[in-house]
Amino acid sequence: MAAHPDVVVVGAGVVGAACAEALTAAGLRVTVLDRGAPASGTTAAGEGNVLVSDKEPGPELVLAQHSLRRWRVLLPALREELGPELAEVEWDAKGGLVVATTAAGAGSLTAFAAAQRQAGVRAEQLAPDRVGELEPLLTPGITAAVHYPEDAQLHPVLAATTLLAAVRARGGAVRAGVAALGLRRAAGGAVSAVVTSAGDLPTAAVVNACGPWAGAFATAAGAPITVLPRRGVVLVTGPLPPGTVRHKVYDADYVGAVASGDADLQTSAVVESTRAGTVLVGSSRQRVGFDDTIRVAVLRELARKAVALFPVLADVPVQRAYGGFRPYAPDHLPVIGPDPRVAGLWHVTGHEGAGIGLAAATGQLLAELLTGAEPHVDPTPFRVDRPAVLTGAEVRA
Amino acid sequence: MARLIAVVGAGPAGMAAALAAADAGAEVVLVDAAPRVGGQYHRQPPPGLADQHAGPGFARLEAELAGHPRVRHLAETVVWALEPRPGGHRLHLRTGPADSPHRTARVLDPAALVLATGAHDRALPFPGWDLPGVVTAGAAQALAKGQRVAVGRRVLLAGTGPFLFPVAQSLIEVGAHLVGVLEANRVGATAAGWLARPAALLAGRAKLPELAGYLGLLARHRIAYRTGHAVLAAHGTDRVEAVTTARLTRDWRVVPGSARRIAVDAVCVGFGFTPQLELAVAAGCDLDATGTCVRVDIAQATSTPGVFAAGELTGVGGADLAAAEGRVAGASAARHLGLAVPVPRAALRQVRAGRGFAAALAGAYPVRPGWRSWLTEDTLVCRCEEVSYGALCQAVRQRAALGGRVLRLTSRVGLGPCQGRICGRNAAELAEALLCRADQRPPLTPAASARRPIAAPIRLGELATTPTEPSEHGFASTDPTDRSEA
Secondary structure, three states: OOOOOOEEEEOOOHHHHHHHHHHHHOOOOEEEEEOOOOOOOHHHHOOOEEOOOOOOOOHHHHHHHHHHHHHHHHHHHHHHHHOOOOOOOOOEOOOEEEEEOOHHHHHHHHHHHHHHHHOOOOOEEEOHHHHHHHOOOOOOOOOEEEEEOOOEEOOHHHHHHHHHHHHHHOOOEEEEOOOEEEEEEOOOOOEEEEEEOOEEEEOOEEEEOOHHHHHHHHHHOOOOOOOEEEEEEEEEEOOOOOOOOOOEEEEOHHHHHHHOOOOOOEEEEEEEEOOOOOEEEEEEEEOEOEOOOOOHHHHHHHHHHHHHHOHHHHHOEEEEEEEEEEEEOOOOOOEEEEOOOOOOEEEEEOOHHHHHHHHHHHHHHHHHHHHOOOOOOOOHHHOOOOHHHHOOHHHHO | OOOEEEEEOOOHHHHHHHHHHHHOOOEEEEEOOOOOOOOOOOOOOOOOOOOOOOHHHHHHHHHHHHHOOOEEEEOOEEEEEEEEEOOEEEEEEEEOOOOOOOOEEEEEOOOEEEEOOOEEEOOOOOOOOOOOOEEEHHHHHHHHHHHOOOOOOEEEEEEEOOOHHHHHHHHHHOOOEEEEEEEOOOHHHHHHHHHOOHHHHHHOHHHHHHHHHHHHHHHHOOOOEEEOEEEEEEEOOOOOOEEEEEEEOOOOOEOOOOOEEEEOOEEEEEEOEEEOOHHHHHOOOOEOOOOOOEOOOOOOEOOOOOEEEOHHHHOOOOHHHHHHHHHHHHHHHHHHOOOOOOOOHHHHHHHHHHHHHHHHHHHHOOOOHHHHHHOOOOOEEEOOOOEEHHHHHHHHHOOOOOOHHHHHHHHOOOOOOOOOOOOHHHHHHHHHHHOOOHHHOOOOOHHHHOOOOOOOOEEHHHHHOOOOOOOOOOEEEOOOOHHHHO
């Protein structure tokens, strides 16, 4: 290698890839490491959500709104740069449809949507008898419905590999099967190299983008943070005729499950089709550490709720099920910024189930902070030195 | 239920395991997807069709199983999920024809488990292999044995390994005109593989008269048996009408100028076998160094306590070896329950000898890397999702999709109904060969590619109502008659 990288990004999931893309766009030399194959962890287990509908007003919604705009700019730019094949990420601005099936659910969904409208989200309340125009095969037992035309979906692995292709095209390196084991520090304490399974890699800046495993790398780097895994499982059906499921359709209780920190199993119906014609059925949230066993009881709940929303799905064969781990901080906000203890170490993780959608603005924000540019989003809520991220991390480590 | 052993798969290994465990005093549930026991080797025609293959040995086994007071055979039953529970595993079953909307659900908590799920044919892709009329050797044999139907009138059989012989025999018996049998490995290469293990050859000498018998059969029917040859391409519009064959070098590259065109209406291909690993992987069993078979000790115990494996799942070695392994596995599973079981010395001896022979067989009839040179850009690698070799190359080269989930998700290879059972191994080998530098390759985890938590198709509506706990009898079932039977 001619010169050492300015920045080493550890973790080639969509968040690490977005950081590397933004850093190379800013002119820095970047090497991305992944202990396995790029985009093979949490990114490969995602549904590709680019959502504003599930976020209550607050810093994460602001980041989501910026990220939605950023994706819309970034993807055409990458298409120019890389060509249409390599920049194909199956972007689908399908819109979200959130429904309630109880009287109580109708009230809270309506209030939630009103608050989101105040925060600039397009949230269009539909009369329950008009929902069939958007989703003809949805159960008739709907008590309230809100249409979110801004919600979109993309193919998460294509998105990550497109971003990494841009990194390589700009002279960066992506090294698969190379594990980051820790840091070397200069006399003053600042980062001088990453210790890897393939030897030391000198650099002055390291970005910890290890997703749910970010806590482990932070500990190995001598700067523990609290990031925990939250299990999720998705069912995939065989291909269905186009138009069976048209939007991302989910039950309003999904919002409550997303915001909850409860360890017990939570499921809510999230149903959407992909470009291949298959239907994805989520979502489950469970705190089981890194136990990757797929439980029939969880699959059963997902199936039960999906069939309740779309009775037509009862006869559809399930083709596969897969699971993953969402990275979350105890206060359920992303972690984006410099480590307060080790100069040159940056953490970008904790996006929970929204990493695909939030990646574009996250990468941009990290690059702005790292290069000293004016941040386009207020980084304060995402800073590393907040109690939820630092408290207890030493004990856990 | 403290004495319940579940045996999954009712081929030679599973039948033997079920009998051995039941004879030792265990209650056995023998689960198999087919209507009758026997598996692929003893595949039985439906009632009414003449039973030519089974022989007295099989009839005795079938009767013994049917009459055994401690064996319950669940026919037409699939294990669609296997999950760990404290102290063992839980099996989720569905019984009934695959397309029936009224399949019975059962949940089983066996105290020990014998996996005898067998193997399916390995097919290698080549231009035109997706045409109707191109089938696996195993499918042709199943059609011949099970339905007494020939896959075509002018049939070519190609691939590698001695399994081609019984397939040829089955085809001849149902009246197909076999235009040739092509063995891709060359005689010299095969002999070298055998001579590397002379003791194994000795152990397998009982097989030699069988082989001589097959060669005699082919000679009597004037069927050419060509070594060092393969089918390179199949041609036709609506179905196969002709094939191009060619002579191969030792590593299976095409010898220039050796291509020939032959008119056929069916082609059967078989390049060895791929064990059906999903249940073993779900049970957490370690795989062997090749990543294609379950690792077992001499008692047929896997790395997971209480889980035993027998037959082709542990390495392809034929029906006799599978049955011997089944006897050992059944006895070991019974012993795991605390039953007093005599050491199955004869079976253990047969397993030892058979294993050596099987290893030599694998060495003599490998799949060699030159097959990858038969592909063109538009050759389909994955038939379910119609993923071409060119698309696979693009995913690997341009997107650096380095195997496993990422390769599947970027190229869609293996995402269709077969879930990579047919194409997964081929796609992985093709992808690996495209990466010229070792540092581009992340560590491969073979078990990950066999991970299929939904081990058999299930409807969303069935899943939505599936029982999650067994009853106090060790069964949970949506079939009201179960309670009295169990």
